[in-house]
Amino acid sequence: MNGGPSGFHNAPVTKTFVFASGFLTVLLGLQGRSLKLGLSYQDIFQKFQLWKFLASIFSFSSTPEMIFGLYLLYYFRVFERQIGSNKHTIFILFSVILSLLLEILALAYLKDPLSNLASGPYGLIFAAFMPFYFDIPVSSRFRIFGINFTDKSFIYLAGLQLLFSSWKRSLIPGLCGLLAGSLYRLNAFGIRKIKFPDALLSVFSRLSWPSSSSSPTSSNGNIxxxxxxxxxxxxxxxxxxxxxxxxxxxxxxxxxxxxxxxxxxxxxxxxxxxxxxxxxxxxxxxxxxxx
The missing domain is CATH 1.10.8.10 (Ubiquitin-associated (UBA) domain)
Incomplete structure (x- = not known):
């Protein structure tokens, strides 16, 4: 199994999200703000800062987390190709918003003013593991040093690395994302039936790279x-x-x-x-x- 055609072919929404996440991570890192990212109890319930709130949704706080996170986001572009950009946008919004609400509830329960959660789109990444587990079939199996692997194993290993990259700080957002992905798959609130007007998604289509495709009347056409x-x-x-x-x-x-x-x-x-x-x-x- 592979991630499909190279690049962001037929995945303009994923392309926009990946570039936004990477750009903000680098920009805030250059400004020395990366260590200040990550929601905490104080940020939510005492001194609310909008910039930190929004930046924590997109921007990773360290280079290793950015590498694994952007790799997984890039790989999961397969789902946009599968269900279309319209429904994939709904999936992104549902996963990000619901996982964020769950993280806030977790912070309210812990009430630990000294700890903050890991920064970045953990909710979206780990929500995508639900359709990856259930809907993407295994196409090959192999053994390394007597251990059985499939072509999906390396994606799971990358996810585990990201999930435990900051221990409790990353574990809570990851679990919130898995729960959000489960609720989406169960069609909670009828979310899978919701669609955006196509006109709202035209901006993402303009961001996609032009791709060459063969004409139906070409020499190797459709007949x-x-x-x-x-x-x-x-x-x-x-x-x-x-x-x-x-x-x-x-x-x-x-x-x-x-x-x-x-x-x-x-x-x-x-x-x-x-x-x-x-x-x-x-x-x-x-x-x-x-x-």
Whole structure:
């Protein structure tokens, strides 16, 4: 399994979030404010500072945390490709807001004025581990020194490194993110049915890099061998009945399914059967994985 096509192809919202997080982390680090980040009991209930509150949502407080955090955010762009930018934006807002509320409740319960939580989008990152665990299939298994691993193991290891990077300071935000991701998956408050007007997301689409895609009339277009192919119509060398032509799946659709963890041959076969409908093909592949 891999993260799909390189770059932020078909993931403009993730691209914006990753660049915003990285930019703020570097900027606040250069200003010497990184050590002051991270919500504390005093920040919430005594001396509220808006800049620190907002910065703590996006900015990591150390370089190692930034490296692992941005890597995971970049990898999880696969979910935006899977559900679309509109629903992924809802997922981001729900995860960030709900995990933040849970962190505030945790601070109110602990009432420790000397400790502060780790800074950064921990809620979003660990909320994304829920669909990663349930919806991304394992595509390969291997052994290292007698220990069984899968292609998903390294993502889990990166998550564990980030979760325990600052012990209690990072553990609480991580657990809050996992809980937020669980509630999203359970469709709490009907959140998975909510959509933004597409016009509100147009700004993110303008931030995506232009990508080249083959024209339907290109030499290797969407028709197999530049001719119509009809399954099951050739019997004894003669056509038995007219059939709907089998269209070759677009490379973009194949890449999207591969980015979800499916192997290329299965993705192509599913798209052929689904007549290049990526949602139908995804359901077919997920059903075959669960058997």
């Amino acid at each position: 197999v061998g530049n001719v119509h192919a009809y399954p099951d119509q050739m019997e004894g060398g003669y056509p038995s009945a007219p059939r709907i032509p089998v269209m070759e799946p677009s490379e973009t659709s194949v890449a999207t399914l591969v980015s979800m963890g499916f192997d290329r041959d299965s993705a192509i076969q599913a798209l052929v059967h689904a007549r290049n409908d990526i949602n139908t093909a995804t359901n077919m592949l997920l059903e075959s994985q669960s058997r």
